Amino acid sequence: MTERTLRILLPAIALAIGVLAWDLVVRIKGIPPFVLPSPGLVFAKLFSDWPILGPSLAVTLLTTLQGFILALIGGVGLAVLFNQSRLVEYSLYPYAVALQVTPVVAIAPLLLIYLPQPAAVLACAWIVAFFPVLANTTLGLNSVDRNLVDLFRLYGASRRQILLHLKLPSALPYILGGVRIAGGLALIGAVVAEIAAGSAGAGSGLAYRIAESGYRLDIPRMFAALLLLSVVGVAIFFALTLLSHLVLRRWHESALRAEG
Amino acid sequence: MIAPAMGPGAERAGEGMIPGGAASPLRAIATLRGVGKTFPSGVTAVKNLDLDIREGEFVSLLGPSGCGKSTALRMLAGLVPPSQGTIAWRESRAPGDLSFVFQEPTLMPWTTVAGNVRLPLMLLGRDKQSAVPRLQQILERVGLGAFALAYPRELSGGMKMRVSIARALVTDPKLLLMDEPFAALDEITRFKLNDDLLALWQELRKTVIFVTHSVFESVYLSQRIVVMTPRPGRVFQEIVIGAPFPRDGSFRTSAEYAALCRTVSQALAQASGPAS
Numbered sequence: 001m002t003e004r005t006l007r008i009l010l011p012a013i014a015l016a017i018g019v020l021a022w023d024l025v026v027r028i029k030g031i032p033p034f035v036l037p038s039p040g041l042v043f044a045k046l047f048s049d050w051p052i053l054g055p056s057l058a059v060t061l062l063t064t065l066q067g068f069i070l071a072l073i074g075g076v077g078l079a080v081l082f083n084q085s086r087l088v089e090y091s092l093y094p095y096a097v098a099l100q101v102t103p104v105v106a107i108a109p110l111l112l113i114y115l116p117q118p119a120a121v122l123a124c125a126w127i128v129a130f131f132p133v134l135a136n137t138t139l140g141l142n143s144v145d146r147n148l149v150d151l152f153r154l155y156g157a158s159r160r161q162i163l164l165h166l167k168l169p170s171a172l173p174y175i176l177g178g179v180r181i182a183g184g185l186a187l188i189g190a191v192v193a194e195i196a197a198g199s200a201g202a203g204s205g206l207a208y209r210i211a212e213s214g215y216r217l218d219i220p221r222m223f224a225a226l227l228l229l230s231v232v233g234v235a236i237f238f239a240l241t242l243l244s245h246l247v248l249r250r251w252h253e254s255a256l257r258a259e260g
Numbered sequence: 261m262i263a264p265a266m267g268p269g270a271e272r273a274g275e276g277m278i279p280g281g282a283a284s285p286l287r288a289i290a291t292l293r294g295v296g297k298t299f300p301s302g303v304t305a306v307k308n309l310d311l312d313i314r315e316g317e318f319v320s321l322l323g324p325s326g327c328g329k330s331t332a333l334r335m336l337a338g339l340v341p342p343s344q345g346t347i348a349w350r351e352s353r354a355p356g357d358l359s360f361v362f363q364e365p366t367l368m369p370w371t372t373v374a375g376n377v378r379l380p381l382m383l384l385g386r387d388k389q390s391a392v393p394r395l396q397q398i399l400e401r402v403g404l405g406a407f408a409l410a411y412p413r414e415l416s417g418g419m420k421m422r423v424s425i426a427r428a429l430v431t432d433p434k435l436l437l438m439d440e441p442f443a444a445l446d447e448i449t450r451f452k453l454n455d456d457l458l459a460l461w462q463e464l465r466k467t468v469i470f471v472t473h474s475v476f477e478s479v480y481l482s483q484r485i486v487v488m489t490p491r492p493g494r495v496f497q498e499i500v501i502g503a504p505f506p507r508d509g510s511f512r513t514s515a516e517y518a519a520l521c522r523t524v525s526q527a528l529a530q531a532s533g534p535a536s
Contacts, residue, residue, distance in 0.1 A: 145366060147362045147364060147366040148366055148368065150334075150337075150339050150360070150362075151360065151362075151366060151379075152383065153339065154337060154338075154339065154355070154358070154359075154360055155355050155356060155379075155380050155383035155384055155431075156355040156383065156384070157383045161383060165379075165382070165383075166368075169368065169370045169371075170370075172370065250411045250413070251369040251370050251411050251412070251413050252369065
């Protein structure tokens with residue numbers, strides 16, 4: 001059996017054993033669904049409650065996507081600005097770090113006071129997700145081959161040419177590394193803010209559904225929503241890994257190893 | 261040509277010795293006088309360097325590692341300003357008149373061979389369409405005609421260096437500066453690239469300044485070898501290598517070559533002093 005089949009088969013077997021054990025424990029001990037629902041019940045809830053969960057999933061996905069894209073623009077944009085102007089970098093970088101190390105769950109209630117709920121949730125997703133993009137892009141822009149810089153200078157390249165044709169392409173593997181982290185973090189930021197917001201309404205995301213189900217002791221729906229959230233997280237990670245691989249496969253070592 | 265053992269070669273090398281820097285100024289395209297470089301760290305890499313670069317010649321700067329020969333080359337390229345002395349050029353230079361080949365191939369990994377070779381033309385603002393025939397021509401000339409669309413990662417070390425040389429030649433420069441370009445290659449590849457470089461030089465008649473720490477390489481390639489002292493680097497001795505071109509494998513195995521290598525090795529040993 002090849003390494004590759006094992007990598008897919010073994011986790012699948014582990015999952016099957018886990019779900020089976022979960023199901024058996026619930027059946028044998030006769031645990032009521034409001035304490036621990038059986039896997040079958042969770043799946044059934046996923047379908048029966050889809051009219052509620054589906055739109056919530058869309059809301060959370062949209063917020064995550066918006067937060068992610070804004071984080072990408074903000075992170076790369078700020079890193080380029082910092083790279084071009086040391087004055088701006090020294091003035092602002094410490095505050096970017098401060099924003100990152102302050103727990104977002106503590107910032108969320110404050111944002112919810114000043115901003116309408118959707119904007120506050122988006123802001124939280126952005127705050128959590130932009131920093132890895134900023135930090136990685138900054139590292140990438142500073143990791144340019146010195147000889148290539150000399151080569152560009154030799155032919156009289158402008159700052160703009162050096163940025164567009166040398167620094168940004170050099171930084172691309174680093175940017176994509178930051179992007180992969182940011183994708184997952186945007187989801188976390190959105191979920192944290194939704195939970196902190198906690199108000200009902202048409203525009204309520206999956207995290208709100210989890211909190212709401214908790215109040216109503218609808219534990220099967222809680223599990224169903226949780227399942228959706230983790231599927232979204234995994235899907236984001238794989239999509240961004242694939243993107244990174246496709247962009248880098250012709251030239252970068254990280255993609256070379258993934259091929260071999 | 262096969263010279264008799266121990267004879268003309270050594271004599272020729274003996275005759276050709278020139279006291280440092282006092283070469284004919286008439287044909288010089290660049291004249292260095294009292295050039296020195298001290299880095300902010302306090303290290304003096306080059307001191308009192310006097311050197312003339314003559315049009316169309318193949319000259320090697322030979323010295324032990326860290327003797328400042330790379331720094332001298334970078335000052336010539338204008339990448340590093342000298343701390344003392346002057347570098348005078350016979351004609352004013354435009355970007356593209358001077359090319360640099362680094363010790364590493366220094367290619368952009370994110371673009372193809374063609375993209376790398378086109379870089380100087382793009383930076384000089386030449387139009388993309390008119391560059392295509394020139395790219396194909398120069399790639400053919402270095403033996404990479406079939407690899408225009410390959411990425412650097414897909415090439416061997418020797419092929420990457422050929423790309424680097426093609427990129428340096430694409431603007432049709434007058435002066436080619438090479439900083440130990442073949443030092444990281446295996447011997448078979450290095451010999452092949454030495455031969456190809458000589459063929460290119462004879463065909464294109466560029467002025468080549470070649471930095472190396474290999475006595476054998478410098479003797480094989482050069483018309484003139486400038487032996488430098490260890491840090492701070494200055495010219496210890498200039499040795500003319502009068503062997504005719506084209507040079508090939510038979511020159512490499514000749515007694516004349518062996519004798520020249522011995523002469524140059526001795527000069528290098530004297531330059532390095534007893535302490536090394």
